[in-house]
Amino acid sequence: MKSLMPFRIFNKAKSMPQVEDGHWYKIAAAAEGKAGAKVIEVYVYGEIGAWGITANQFIQDLKAVDDGVSEVVVAFNTNGGDLFEGLAIHNALSRLGERCTGRVDALAASAGSVAVCGAHRVVMASNAMLMIHNPYTWVGGDAEDLRRVANVLDQALEAIIAAYKAKAPSIDDAELRRLVDAETWLTAQEALDLGLADEIGNGVKVQACLGQGATLARYRNTPQALLDQLQASQAEPEASSEPAPVDEPPAPSTGNSTALALMITQACAKAGISNLVEPLIASTKLADEATVQAALTRAKAVRDLCVAARLPEMAVEYVGAGLDATVVRARLFDKLVGSGKGFEIDNTLPPAADDPETVQAKLPNPSNIWSARRQAAQQRTGKGA
The missing domain is CATH 3.90.226.10 (2-enoyl-CoA Hydratase; Chain A, domain 1)
Incomplete structure (x- = not known):
């Protein structure tokens, strides 16, 4: 069916369940x-x-x-x-x-x-x-x-x-x-x-x-x-039951920032996404540990989506912008559909070990072709070589 689709909302639920990255x-x-x-x-x-x-x-x-x-x-x-x-x-x-x-x-x-x-x-x-x-x-x-x-x-x-x-x-x-x-x-x-x-x-x-x-x-x-x-x-801005803060929250201390940057670096290295260290630092501004942990979770989901779409290079941009997996899905889908290329799926099975060896075709040899034609012409006229 038409693959044009995203979404969220609840009717009789007492509260809205939190959406987890990578899950619909x-x-x-x-x-x-x-x-x-x-x-x-x-x-x-x-x-x-x-x-x-x-x-x-x-x-x-x-x-x-x-x-x-x-x-x-x-x-x-x-x-x-x-x-x-x-x-x-x-x-x-x-x-x-x-x-x-x-x-x-x-x-x-x-x-x-x-x-x-x-x-x-x-x-x-x-x-x-x-x-x-x-x-x-x-x-x-x-x-x-x-x-x-x-x-x-x-x-x-x-x-x-x-x-x-x-x-x-x-x-x-x-x-x-x-x-x-x-x-x-x-x-x-x-x-x-x-x-x-x-x-x-x-x-x-x-x-x-x-x-x-x-x-x-x-x-x-x-x-x-x-x-x-x-x-x-x-x-519309999201509704909140908490009063708006009067002052901006204090900037994290230098020591805390260093620890959070180290956390990002180590987590990215472990997950194999070291290329996302800089965009993660920029998007989180090293605000606090909770922000960094949430961003790391999002980054992993975003990277997986980009790899699945064969557009891994887009992960840096999306992570740097702080986008979550739901938004990235929509953007990647728009990009793929807009390109007109669609998806390439290979359903062929790997060859069995006992399959006969495939004969490789050889490139034509112009000299051999010319010699064969000349010999055929001489035979038709009855002349010797």
Whole structure:
């Protein structure tokens, strides 16, 4: 499915879980719910797939806390991601049966809409949206390659339709295909009317991470009101219950600065990111140990993302700017998509030890070719050498 996606926000959670670098989801072990019942909460507020976390990791982590009887609530706020990862999550939620509730806190788009429909019961916030559209990819190759990819996309569309119809069996097939083909942004009420949602919950304010507006803008029919709201939320300062300090905090002492610089140098050497020492010192200003530790964690995640995108040279710039992994993901994705090169994946297997030796073709020898032609011509005329 269209890989244009990032995100975060929660509906009925008592407090917003802290987002950890490198993770787009958070799983909370079973806590007391109504009438003493246990509830496992899963927050999916990021990209689904390689740029976030794989469905395999999601399923393994869920198994680690699932006792087989507790209610599982999966809260979604995602622009989507990889279709097949979304289908895997859809099937994992479906296997939980009636214990599973999918909650759309703000947006379940693309592969996210496929995933949430695996839940037995889907609750959408009153101002949340569900976006459905055709599968999308980009590819290079000859005409036969493109025909094969088109066939795969047709098959992927049938998988998407099946996922939605599993949630809403009575939905009209022709109408569903029309909505998918048109890239439709469904309100909570529209999703409820179609059977893709079971209940409308309380509305919440949408807050976007940096870069989300840019990725949402790539869809054909993104509601302008949503883009405006996301842009406004980025411009607003984060609310704080603490009073603003009257004076600037004191600068760290020279001794403390030296110790923190040494901490950065040693940690970077151990992690193999010594090239990030200077940008880390510049971005943290050696304020205090907590700031430095947080920056080191971010730097490692940012470096890993840049290496995965085959753009390791960008790590210095991103770390120096103090960007977190979520923002870097969006920027790297924009850069890769904008280049038009996409991703190169080699699925060939290494040759077996007993495979016959490959015959290497030799370069043509002009002298031998000329001699052979002259000999053939002489034979045709009946003359000797």
